[in-house]
Structure formats: C-alpha cells, structure tokens
Amino acid sequence: MSAQVRAAQEGDEGAFGELLRAVQPGLLRYLGVLVGAEAEDVASETWLQIARDLGTFQGDFAGFRGWVAAIGRNRAMDLLRSRRRRPVSTVPVEELLGDRPAAEDTEGAALTTVGTASALALIATLPRDQAEAVLLRVVMDLDAVTAARVLGKRAGAVRMASHRGLRKLAKLLDTPPGPAETTTEPDIRKSPEIDSASGVTPTTAPTLKGLR
Template sequence: MPIGARFPQVLQAAVDGLEWAWVELYREFAPPMLRFLRSQGAAEPEDLVAECFIQIVRNAPTFVGDEAGFRAWTFTIARSRLADAWRHTGRRPVVPVADPSEHATEETVAGPEEAMLADAGVTEILNQLTPDQRAVIALRFVDRFSLAETAEILGRSEGAVKLLQHRAVKALRKLLV
C-alpha cells in the first residue's frame, strides 16, 4: 500500500537518519523489488535487495520527486544492480525463474496478482517468455508501473516497452490457448 501524502515527510525523516522512516520505506519498496529481481532470474535476489537499499540510503539525499518517481528510481537501481551481478559472474539469466511459491510469505505475496504469480503453472508459462518480456509483464501488470516508468526502469524507449508488452501478451495468449 503506497505511503501516499506522507511520502515527502517519510523520505525527509529517512534522509535525516530516523530508523522508523527507513523501516517504512523498506516495507513499502523491498517486497516488489524482490519479486522483480526473482522474475529476472537473479541468483541471490535477497542479497541484491540489500545492496539496493545500501545504495538508496547513500543516494536518498539527492533524490528529488514524488513517491511514484522514488519507486521508479528504486527499480532502476535494482535493474542496475542485477546487471552488475550478471557482469560480475559472467552470466545472463539462462535458468528459468525459481518457483516463487517456495519463497512466498505474507510480505511477498500480498495481493491477487502476486498470488497468481506464485502458482507453479503460471510460473512455468511466464518462464517461456524472454527475460525482458517477463520484466515488462511484472512491472506493468503486477507492480502497476506506467509505461513511462517501465521504460525508465528498463532503460528503453516507451515504444520499445510497448512492443515488448505487445509481444509478451501475444505469446501469453498463444501459450494459454
């Protein structure tokens, strides 16, 4: 559930070093970030979330924007950390995404979209998409990012994201029929 109108005060309190504010930001942004990293086949998604939050803590004083912008910014950091991890290990995600139900907790499976993604059959179908298509599906339909936010997170144009989304939905239709 978004922080809402209190976001500027919560962010300022976090920048000022108040623990309660960081706890609130972590509770709001870590679970969807973890889902995203898992959907991308991250080898150690929990470790990457921790690394992301270290970077968020360091860079929060320079952030300017609203809650939606902060959310997109955190996912951009997550995608960047994931790319760094792939470069470091010299691999791209070739192993299908692990069954999310193995890791499902109340924090990581909170709504109907997340519950649907935890289903093994759905996971098997999603694993047949390309990593970029899975990312677009996760960001647009599960985490409900706008087209512009998704493009920013993925470092692509809005047109490229539209095309990825179109191809992913087309592939899903074919797989589900």
C-alpha cells in the first residue's frame, strides 16, 4: 500500500480511494468509541483534511495510518471540547457479554468471542488512555511508536496502557454469564500486549481480530 500512498500524492484518485477503503473501517471504529454516532461526520472531516494536506505527508503506509489516526483524533478531541463531554459507553457491561459462547462450548472455553459492536462497547468502558491504546494498537493496527506519536506519549506508556486495557477486558470476559444466543464474529482472541503478560496465555487473552 505504500505505492498507493505515493500515487495518491501524485494525484491518482484511484489510489486515494484504495487508501480510504483500507483505513476507513478501523478509523470509524476508533472514532466511534471517542464520539459515538458522530464518528462518520468526524471521519469525513478527517479525510477532507487528508486530501488537502496529503502532499505534506512523508512516509510509508504504516506511517500513513498513524497520520490518519492523529488527524481523526484531533478532530474528535475538538468536537469533544466544544461540547465538553467525554467518550462513554451507555450500554451496561452485562448486556455486552450476552453473545458469548456457553460454558460447555469447548471452543468457546478456549477462545473468548464477542460481536464487533459489543467488543467496541466493552473497550469504551475502559479508562480513556487504555481504550485509545487498545484501539490504536489492535483496531487500527499501529505499532507502539506510531500510536505513541498519535497520543503524544512515550511508546512504553502506550504499551503499558494497551496491556492493562486488554487485561481488564480479559477479566470482564473471564466468567461466562450463562448459555448465550449466537456468536457471529470472533473478535477478541489474542494480542501482542497480552502474549507476554504473566499469568495470561494467548488462549484466554482477548484481542480484536475482526475489528480491523
């Protein structure tokens, strides 16, 4: 995709469209946790700025994703400041766990699975620094250094926040609420932040595969 970045900078509209399609899903999920229903409006403003400033960008596709995330976050923070509100989840946690597999489901016992919307809503219940770190690292697929630049923090701090957030999600999902309806999207399974954590193994740790 780095070739598409260069082509888009040279005015190739098709390449710009490919970049948008590649990055937009993760951006919308990230912004959805920050600003809720206004995510699409903020994303539109983000892409307008990207189209205007694309010639100033320097870097590859990985850097481009981080650049998009930073612009989107700035737009979201401007909106939140203007309305003096913070990103919150209004859905009770117990409702978010309702689509988990039954306890007797052997595959479900090994892999924690929740639907995409529920996973994002669960992330929104985390402290903001942890929620953003998880979203940037797992949903937008940024490395720790790039995510740190987006958040204006050190890479180590972002790794720690992501690790703590994923540990909290693992604890939330540790005890099944009982037999569930159906599970449609396996989203939370494994993360590099959790793999090395003491006492948490890849089979029990959550990740957000499927949210990207």
